[in-house]
Amino acid sequence: MKRLFSWLTRAWVLALFGALALALIVWFDGPLIAFNGNAPLESVSSRITLIAIIFVLWAGFFVGKWLIGRIASLKLMQSVAAQPAAADPALAAASPAPPAGDTRSAAEVSALNQRFQEALAILRQARGGRRFGGQYLYQTPWYMFVGAPGAGKTTALVHSGLKFPLADKLGKEAIRGIGGTRNCDWWFTDEAVLLDTAGRYTTQDSDSEADKAAWTGFLQLLKKYRRRRPINGVIVAVSVADLLRQSEADRKTQAQAIRERIKELHERLGIRFPIYVLVTKCDLMAGFVEFFDDLGREERASVWGMTFPVADAANIDQLLATFPAEFDALEARLQSRVLERLQQERDVRRRALIYGFPQQLASLRDLLGGFLGDVFQSSRYEENALLRGVYFTSGTQEGSPIDRVMGALAASFGIDRQVLVANTASGRSYFITRLLRDVLFQESGLAGADLRVERRRAWLQRGAWVLAAVLIVLMSAGLVTSYVRNRSYVREVASQVDAIDAQARNLVPNAGVLSVLPLLDAARDIPGGYADRNGGAPFLMTLGLYQGDKLGSAAQTLYQRLLRQTLLPRVVGRLKEQLRRGEANNPQYLYETLRVYLMLGDPNHFDAESVGAWADYDWDRNLAGHVTDDQRKDLSAHMTALLDHLQDDGPVTLDADLVASTRQALARIPLQQRVYASLLRNLQHTSSPEVSLASAAGRDAAIVFVRKSGEPMTRGVPGLFTRDGYRQFLARRDLAVADVVKDNWILGKDEAVTDPAAVEQLNAQVLELYYDDYIRRWDAFLSDVGIVPFHDLDQAARVVNVLAQPTSPLKKFLSVAAKETTLGDVKQTTLIDTAKGKLDSVKKKLENALASSDDAAPAPAATLQNPVDLHFDSLHQLAAAGAGGASPLDSQLASLNEVFVYLDAANTAKRQGAPAPASDALMKLKQGAEGKPAPLAAMLAGVADAGSSLTLGSERGRLSSLWVANVASFCHQAIDGRYPLVRSASNAVTQDDFGRVFAPGGLIDDFFQHNLMPYVDMSKTRWSWRPFGNVSLGIPEDVLTQFQRAAQIRDAFFSGGGKMASARFELKPVTMDAAVTQFMLDIDGQTLTYGHGPTRSTAFQWPNGKVSSSVRVDYAPPGAGGSSGYSTDGPWAWFRMIDKGVLEPTAQRDRYNLTLDLDGRKVTLELRASSVVNPFNLDALNKFTCPAKL
Structure with missing residues (x-):
């Protein structure tokens, strides 16, 4: 699918689709295109000719483009492979031919050509293939490697993971170059051509004249045959070994040499190109191999480095200033992996190398930053370089690693330097493949074009503009002529339209058909309008600004509108006038008149001939002696024009009443x-x-x-x-x-x-x-x-x-x-x-x-x-008598009788203040109504619902009265605003009153058991009212919640079933501050003593049967305030003491931790209740309020 999409998005394929679309437009819409009334594409032959021209132009453009690229590539091949090199004028001009080095320079250039010639022989054989077509060398991106000798340029390419289709034919030596590149290696890949130049071309330190001649000759060769974009980028290779081992002077010398080569590339090629800095041989940093040893193939192929924004490339100094931060980010990323790698590695030596690798990389920070500054720092006399990024790579792991960190420590402390084990070639490459394929090759368009080439293109464009200007002048002259003539035409039309408008305003609405004849004649005769619809226009008017089509169409539209607004209403008026006469007309004439009238409002039955014939008949009969022959002909012509387009604007609105009355007269009823x-x-x-x-x-x-x-x-x-x-x-x-x-x-x-x-x-x-x-x-x-x-x-x-x-x-x-x-x-x-x-x-x-x-x-x-x-069959069955003489309806009457007995009893109970008796009569009646015919089903269901509503409503009133009279009054007096229901209250509920309200069989419990329980669903955690059909008792849900809370209070305080609130529990010391030596708790004479010794549980009973209750806490020594204890009194003394402390629930619902304050010191007791249902920390007690009414 990806290959198919790539193929479909090629330029020639997209252009082919465009040509096909244009051909379809020519074939189907060509006949619709007309010039001055002529349609040149109306015939099939003319359309086929134009379509053929379209495809010839498409083929010519892309074939020509292919030939130009093929010729340029062939010239480039021939030039590079030409022998001897001196025969090439470009090379001869490029070499200054110094007396001492002339022979050496020629030999260098000759060797350069010979290196490329070896690949060209294979390319010529493979030219017919898809990969190496005639345009391969011209259209494929070219990238140049530069760097000092031994920088690892060739090694990086060999282990880059790219596909080198010619490797099997050129042999290993043609692509290896591991021993060093003598002149220049040409690497042909699927995506690009890579030029691996010899390191001495960069430094030019072995034989400067020969190296310089070879270098400049090579640049001239590129410039000659790849004029617009000789190269697409430069890859600067710098070795880690050079950065770590060279002296500062040597590094600056190498940086200056690279800077000079970049400057020469700018000057010789005349373009601005992206530069990618590759820090090679990173495996020579101690710990590199060990640190990245866990990476798989895909991870080793990823990119490790930094890419700078293109927008920042204009300010190279600002971009270089961001290098330290970007380098620190890489180091931080390494640091994040150190712990994981240490855990994976078991060898102590390798763990040490892994641990120190981030520091080894950090030692490059200043060296590499200084090197980049020396190479790329801006200068007012030079073109700023387009630095795209700095990347770290390793082609093959050979040689002894350099431990810069340990070397610096050894030098500082005067100890012997540890010799690291030399790397052995592993056949792995690190961080190269995707760098080239996904970063460099994807940015091939960043390189600019040669300004001189662009100037030539600009002159060609200027010539095209001059030609276009001449054409524009000629076209403008034609437009001016057309404008003048069409302006006169527009004014003439406007003058006639104004006259027609004045006639239309003066038209008498109810005048006869002859009154509209002059208006219609004038509208028909507008120049270019209805009368001229089949004529042609003068040539000089059609030169671009012809308005005859627009104005003619508008004139015809105006004429048709006037026909509908003036002639049609008069014809319709005559039809309606004849229909209103009704039976006064001949029935057959009335029928025909109705038929014509209906035709005007019904497009499906519209017949123009019938309508026209009726109009002619009517005019001949009524206008005879009042109209000339010319006027009569004009009327017929206008009627024909009206009928030709009458249905375009929709049917005529008919008089429904008139149609109905006429149809009734003609017996048109089904x-x-x-x-x-x-x-x-x-x-x-x-x-x-x-x-x-x-x-x-x-x-x-x-x-x-x-x-x-x-x-x-x-x-x-x-x-x-x-x-x-x-x-x-x-x-x-x-x-x-x-x-x-x-x-x-x-x-x-x-x-x-x-x-x-x-x-x-x-x-x-x-x-x-x-x-x-x-x-x-x-x-x-x-x-x-x-x-x-x-x-x-x-x-x-x-x-x-x-x-x-x-x-x-x-x-x-x-x-x-x-x-x-x-x-x-x-x-x-x-x-x-x-x-x-x-x-x-x-x-x-x-x-x-x-x-x-x-x-x-x-x-x-x-x-x-x-x-x-x-x-009505179901109704018949309901009323039909059975074998015993009774009908199904009689059984429903029996159910109604049961309902009557129940309602009567409920009414009697209401008068006596008693609850309504229990009965399912209403429910049975409603159930029996299901499936019964109308209207019995609705009647019975209505009786059941109304009866339920009345009984339940009456019951609620009775219950509310009972509640207010027997419970609510005492409840409010006894507990409202009192402790323990209100924790902050000073007044407390007496034990007797508390028991009378909440105890089993007390006021609330007794009222609920005898009055509300049948109406409550207590099967769920939250109680709810039981529904009765479509009605309910009507008491609010929050009232029921208070009854549920009262039940919870009853179960917590009266678990023994008595009438007095009580609680049994145990207390056990848990912790006590060391500053307290003695602690004692006395609850109604029951004591617990603790002095940091063994802890034990003490059982307590609340209340303890005493008339007055008190709880006291004593401790020694006294606190800072001089206090040695405190106490609470009253029937709820123990609960008030709990409120003075902090009671915290535990995971077990019957156990709590009670913390008491001892004048700034703490003691914590474990409170163990006798049941999970207990009065300690009872939420229902705090939220309960007596309902005022039900």
């Missing part, structure tokens, strides 16, 4: 609807009585029922939708069909229903409409009936008693409803033949069931033969 409407009109005064609540439920209806809509009891279902009305409907149906069908000739087409099957189908359709109406009327009536609201238990009991009687209004009402919705036994012989539509599927199922079994029992004459019986 046939079955007309039959049914006729029947309703004829039967609306039928003698069948209306079914109402008053008539169906009897005289007690007003006591138990209510109409939800507010309708009176005497209003209900019309008599037409009763059994008697159904009989009359069936009797009159055939006559109504015959009366309506004979009037179908008004429609203007033959829709007469004469076929018996069609007549039968029409009868079924009419009956289906009646059934739907029947069901709708009865559903609305039944859903509107409800039980009267309950206001109190007395009224609720009376209402339910009436409902539960054998003569129940509810039973009467539902029985009448069931009877009047049973139509299956009314004129049964005609139903199977006439009921179609909805009944077909049911009838087929019944017929198939009867035909499938001769032994099947005959179906009762029942009620599953029409939609009404099917819809």
Whole structure:
């Protein structure tokens, strides 16, 4: 996928996609492009020609670009490989040919060429391959290695992990160079070309003239054939050994030499390029190999060093100032790994080297910083270098490490220097691979281009600009001519539009069609408008600024708008005028007029010819003698123009009332609807009585029922939708069909229903409409009936008693409803033949069931033969009498009677102040209502919910009154604002009052057990009220919380079941300050003494049965304040003493640590309660308050 994406993002592929897109546009949209009315791409041949030109240009551009790169690469190959070197003018010019060194210089350059020629022979053979095409040497980035001899440049390349595709063909010596690079090695990789120059080219200290000639000749060669960007970067290699072993003078000499080479690169190549400093042979630092020995292949391939921001490169001095901080960051990173590496290493010698490696690296800080300053420090006479970063590498681990730290210590203390074991070649490389591949090669675009080359390109661009200027002048002249002519045209159009606007403002709204003729003629004749829509424009007007298309389109739009605003309303007005005459017109003419009028509002049936013919007919009949032939022709022409685009702006808004009245006159009503409407009109005064609540439920209806809509009891279902009305409907149906069908000739087409099957189908359709109406009327009536609201238990009991009687209004009402919705036994012989539509599927199922079994029992004459019986079947079953004469409805009346008994008893209990009796009558009633038909289900559920609400509401009032009268008053007097419920209070609750309120069987416990327990769910940690259907007792949850807290207080203080609060516990000394020699605690005569001896537990009982209670603490010696003890008194003396100290719970709920203050000194006692439920640290005691009411 990555390779596919890389291929798709190549320039030639993207350009190919662009060419394809342009070709598609030419092919599909080309015919739409017109110039001066001509479409040059309308023909297939012209489009194919243009598409061919597009692809030829695409191929020519990229093939030409490829040829240019190939030629440049070939020239570069030939030039570099040319023999002898002196034949190259560039090399001859580059060498000053000093008398003493001429032969040596020529030999150096010749050797340089010979080195490259060895690789070119292989490259020429591989040129056809994808990797080494003709443009390889020209387009691939080039990087140059510079550095002193032995700096490790070649070694870094050999062990870089890069792919050298020619290594197997050139041999090992061609790429090894470990013994030193004689002249220059050319390294060809997949990503770049690397130039490994000899170290003497940098220092030029062996034979300066020869080295300089070879160096300058090499630079001229690069410059000649890679003009824009001879190199993409320079890699400066400096060896750790040189930094550590060379004297300061030698280091400065080497730095100056590198600085000179960089300066020459700037001057000779004329570009600014990034420079990467590689500190090589880092394995010669003592501990390097051991410190990084745990790294895997991927970790060794990572980058170790610092990269400077490109934005800071302009100020090289400021950038160099950041080097110490960046170096310290690297050292800190090493320090973070020291402990981990020490733990991994077992060899003592290697551990020592690992431990000292960060210090070894730190010794390079000042040396490397000074070296960088000598090489890159800014100068007003030189180009500032683009320093990108400093990186540390190791190509192969050979030689003896240098221990600079121990060497400095040995020199300082005069001891012998330890000789480190020499490294052996491991075949590993450190921190090189990704440095080259991911850092250097990815920044190949940072190098600038040659300014002189760019100047030549600039001159070419200037020539192009001059040519473009000439073209612009010519185009401008054409534009000016076009502008002048089009400006006159615009003014002429504007003048005519203003005149048309004035005519439109003066137009009389209700004038005849002839009044708009001059306005429409002027709008049609606007230059470039509707009248000129098929003509051409003058050539000089079309030179870029032609406005005829815009203004012509606007003129045509104006003309069409005026047609819709003036001519169309007058035509529509004539149509409506003829329709309003109605029956005064000939029926056929009225029909045609209606048809044309409807066409204007219905695009699906619009017919321009019909509309135009009607308009011509109307004008010929009404304008004869008032219009000339030319005017008549103009009217027809305007009408044609109007009809051509009439539907573009949407249909005309029609007069719905006018259409409805006309359709009624023409009998446009659907046939079955007309039959049914006729029947309703004829039967609306039928003698069948209306079914109402008053008539169906009897005289007690007003006591138990209510109409939800507010309708009176005497209003209900019309008599037409009763059994008697159904009989009359069936009797009159055939006559109504015959009366309506004979009037179908008004429609203007033959829709007469004469076929018996069609007549039968029409009868079924009419009956289906009646059934739907029947069901709708009865559903609305039944859903509107409800039980009267309950206001109190007395009224609720009376209402339910009436409902539960054998003569129940509810039973009467539902029985009448069931009877009047049973139509299956009314004129049964005609139903199977006439009921179609909805009944077909049911009838087929019944017929198939009867035909499938001769032994099947005959179906009762029942009620599953029409939609009404099917819809109300559940109501019929509810009211139907069973074998014993009782119906399912009677069982519901029995449940209502149970509810009446319960409500009556609850009402009696309320009057007597007693609790309501326990009963599940209301719950059973609500459960029994589930699944019952409407409206019984809603009625029974409403009775159950209303009864529950009243009983529970009454019970709450009773309980609240009992609470206030029997508990709340004393509770508030006894405990409000008193200790221990309020810890800061001085007054305390007496033991008797505390027991009377909280003890088992006390005021709160007794009230809860006898009144509230049935209503409370105590199965969870937090108590909650039990729900009763959709209602609840109504007492707030925070009141119930207080009862739960009272229960917790009861269980903690009265675990023995008595009426007096008590607690048993043990105390045991834990710690005591050494300054206290004696401690004694006395609780009602029970003592605990401790003097730093063995600790033991002492049992206590609170209270101890004494009339007065006191607790005293004594200690010796006295404290700084002179006090030797303190005490508390009262019935809660022990709890007040606890409050004076600090009571801390432990992991065990029955144990606490009690710390007492002894005048600045401390003693800690372990308090062990007799149970996990105990009064010590009881949260419920602190939060309890007596509810004022329930």
